[in-house]
Amino acid sequence: MATMQDVATRAQVSIATVSFVVNGTKHVTDATKQRVEQAMRELGFRRNSVGAALARGRTRILALLFPVLERSLSHTSVAFFSSASRRARERGYDLVMWPIGTDIEQIDVLARGGLVDGVILMEVQLEDPRVKALADNNVPFAMIGRTEDPSALPYVDIDMVTSTREAVERLVALGHRDIAFVYSTHPEYNHGAVSRARSTYLAVTEEHGVASTLLACDEQPADGRALGERFADEHPATTAVIVMNEHAAPGFVRGLTRTGTRVPEQVSVLSLGSSAYMAEMTDPTLTYLRTPASELGELGVDALERRLADPSASPLQTLLPCTFVPNATLARARG
């Protein structure tokens, strides 16, 4: 690999001049510039990013932390990733997905090691040790999601209170008086969004005097199906279900229909926080509240960039509700 020094020697200029040409940081005479460019071409020169990073103190690389080994990437999560990476590129950064779990040690190494300029956290828990680790160590970061008390931290998140209220009230408006709520369980994880949705569901059903049932379900299609298959037996009076578990929602509908429960005539199903991709899996097509994944992915990058630009500026904090997408699994309550 040719170095800048090699190029400088061949073009008979100083290494500084090569740097100016490569980075466009200072004006260089056309003639000199051409000599340098020719030398670079001849040597197949490519600037070593590590050297540059050390000198500059920045890499222009951002990391999206997702615990891939612990939690399965849903279609929606992938959408977060692609939109964030697109946005990062627009802003002159590279964004990579770093499959780091809750292991603080690893986060520390990554974040303080200087390899990345900043970090976007996903799958944030109410009490998240990673957040404390990053904050304590002064690593620039933004959250997609948020902790119990995000106070002065930058975040973008789904407005789960608004979205859950909308879910319940749409069902109430259709005459449902007994509404169940399926949420996703994951050992050790106290997901912020899940927790907020659950308590809002309880509050709003109570507010409307509607019967409520909380049902846990693993993040697997087969678990959704199993739940659906025994649903009619175990909850004969329930006429509507909110499913906040993207992985399990199609399986749940399938479990209902294959055991003879008609959807939506007997039971309405509303998927909370999902995508067109998953909604298309079932028959009838799932009615759902769409997670604004691409919007939040972009905003997550913006929040981080702002923090990088000025660590003392007020943090960007944005909540976006899900949007209702009417398909075929909602109907008026029976009887």
Add this chain to the structure above:
Amino acid sequence: MATMQDVATRAQVSIATVSFVVNGTKHVTDATKQRVEQAMRELGFRRNSVGAALARGRTRILALLFPVLERSLSHTSVAFFSSASRRARERGYDLVMWPIGTDIEQIDVLARGGLVDGVILMEVQLEDPRVKALADNNVPFAMIGRTEDPSALPYVDIDMVTSTREAVERLVALGHRDIAFVYSTHPEYNHGAVSRARSTYLAVTEEHGVASTLLACDEQPADGRALGERFADEHPATTAVIVMNEHAAPGFVRGLTRTGTRVPEQVSVLSLGSSAYMAEMTDPTLTYLRTPASELGELGVDALERRLADPSASPLQTLLPCTFVPNATLARARG
């Protein structure tokens, strides 16, 4: 951020000694070691990876290149990623997913910039400009998938010839004489696996004197459904379909059943290269040939590591067939 120099000063040793302690590269007296460790603790020292990388010439970071912006990540692709990253960690590397497309320029910057020690390529095309770019530039890499002629390059890949033959012959054995093949289209992409599967399908059906039909389908559930909905009309004589399109397979089955075609009584469906996750989406549960994603993810890391250890060693080249998972969408041919 405290540097090694800061630690050295505080512990009253040389920076070299600190380095020895941090890396365990040389024996240091217990007393000295403890002084150094205490100083590190007091200062909250964390080694700067960029400095280390520059000095060593290695970062111990690997990149998995997946064109996230251009191709949608299937559940199976995610499995590749998680298993590769798990394996990498076992071997002392970090593996990140780098959402790079076909843009050679970007690959060049990444790969030659010294930020990563090696690269694993996914979604390899028959003629893949990225492969040439990496090879020309002497960047250590391995492919998951392979080009038309991978000759001396390290790769691990699905044995699509064997797997497709198995798919066809299982259907033939059930008496099917008119078998269609749905493959995934993607503009600009001439995916190696798709291409090999298609030609094997044509060869094996011909070998058995069975009627064949090639059907293109975008990688979207809704496109699968649309294809399924018009299938009975357009291909009334066809009794079995091989679907090599993980995103579209559930939609295809759904399209069939919702237009009154009974699966598998009237039409058998065999999903080629999929996962339990996707198979669970439909009713009846999809019979499929499982992509050995976690096995190949691991092997991909092994292939790359071997190349890193000894660039002149013979490349690891492995083909693994899919394995048949019997579920509920296969039956004897009707009539």
Add this chain to the structure above:
DNA sequence: CTGAAAGCGCTTACAG
């Protein structure tokens, strides 16, 4: 067992 020093490949005031 420990240290002084060169070197990894860049960037960037500073000087001219």
Add this chain to the structure above:
DNA sequence: CTGAAAGCGCTTACAG
């Protein structure tokens, strides 16, 4: 407009 030189934070022969 161009260059000499210090510095980014480490690692690692080499010497003692």
